[in-house]
Amino acid sequence: MADPMTQSTQISSSQGLNDGHTAKSKDSKFSVYDLVHWRDPKKSGVVFGLSMLVLLSLAAFSMISVVSYLLLALLCVTISFRIYKSVVQAVQKSNEGHPFKALMDKDVTIPPETFRKHVDLCLSYINCALKKMSRLFLVEDLVDSLKLAVVMWLMTYVGAVFNGITILILADILLFGVPPVYEKNKTQIDHYIGIARNQVNSTMAKLQEKLPGAMKRCKTE
Structure with a gap:
């Protein structure tokens, strides 16, 4: 049977390591926001x-x-x-x-899972954009298509400047x-x-x- 003091010390040490790892992860993660x-x-x-x-x-x-x-x-x-x-x-x-x-020992390769994840995410955005473009240019909703026409007309002036x-x-x-x-x-x-x-x-x-x-x-x- 393990000594209670030893178990307590091990638990405290593991919690300290986990807290330190969590804090390090939070510090290293600096988002665009x-x-x-x-x-x-x-x-x-x-x-x-x-x-x-x-x-x-x-x-x-x-x-x-x-x-x-x-x-x-x-x-x-x-x-x-x-x-x-x-x-x-x-x-x-x-x-x-x-x-x-x-720095040379660090792994800079992209894992296949990460690559596939980002490709799937980009594909979903592309499909969503294609559906919206099809809906707008084929005039599924007249008001939305008119809004797009106004925006494009304003963008011609922006592009000229x-x-x-x-x-x-x-x-x-x-x-x-x-x-x-x-x-x-x-x-x-x-x-x-x-x-x-x-x-x-x-x-x-x-x-x-x-x-x-x-x-x-x-x-x-």
Whole structure:
């Protein structure tokens, strides 16, 4: 029969290891939601700065040049660090081995289950998008198709003023700028969004009633 004190110590140790593992997992898991809400300003600042640097580079240079320069810069850093560590090891006559050995030993391959999971998820999104496009372009619902036509008409003006890279830069700024502002002024913003949504719904309902032959949609909850 095991000693009660030994069992208690083992249980406490295992709980401590589990708590430490759980805390480590939570710390290592930093989602996109946390990034755009600036939960960790350093990480969010680095991601925002790098994304803006890449987009501004794409606006000034071709994609091939930007990718080539980025990979070249990465190679310069890793090669310089490898040479530096080799010189230090030669001077100190140490045998520390390859400086990137810990990273090289990590498994960077994608498991088949993970790949299939993401492929199935992407396939479901693609099928959903195809169904919506078919419904809109084949005019299953006249009001929805008219909404799409208005949006596409407005996008022609947007495309005449901005190119794709400019829109991506603005989207990146909005992605990292809007969530903190919304979080601080959530009540007021939700109030005005509700007013605008009610106005749009009222206008669309009046338009649908005036359209000849337009059938009212039955929305199921």
